[in-house]
Amino acid sequence: MPEGLRSLGAAAYISIVGVGSFVSNIVIIIVEAISSKAGEKWLGDNINRAHLDDYYWVMAVLSALNLGVYMWLAKCYEYKKVVVDERSNQEGSSFNRYRSGV
Numbered sequence: 001m002p003e004g005l006r007s008l009g010a011a012a013y014i015s016i017v018g019v020g021s022f023v024s025n026i027v028i029i030i031v032e033a034i035s036s037k038a039g040e041k042w043l044g045d046n047i048n049r050a051h052l053d054d055y056y057w058v059m060a061v062l063s064a065l066n067l068g069v070y071m072w073l074a075k076c077y078e079y080k081k082v083v084v085d086e087r088s089n090q091e092g093s094s095f096n097r098y099r100s101g102v
Helices: 003-038 052-076 086-091 094-100
Strands: none
Touching (some): 003 052
């Protein structure tokens, strides 16, 4: 990350974590609402009667869907073409010149 954008990167990371917490709460609310209509709550107060295994299966399916979306987006990604200047290869890489301030 460039030096000038580091604070923006940290803010984006914290924002993503916050949005993830909200989405997690929404998933829990939806699972409780659906499971309570169908019978016992999957996430009840009594751990012996709760159906955590079913909740974790729902989470596994959501994770698999997330992986599928990630793979699709990764496949559609187009890399930026980099043009290499032959003069920079003879003098040293442009990265080294940038770092040394030349």
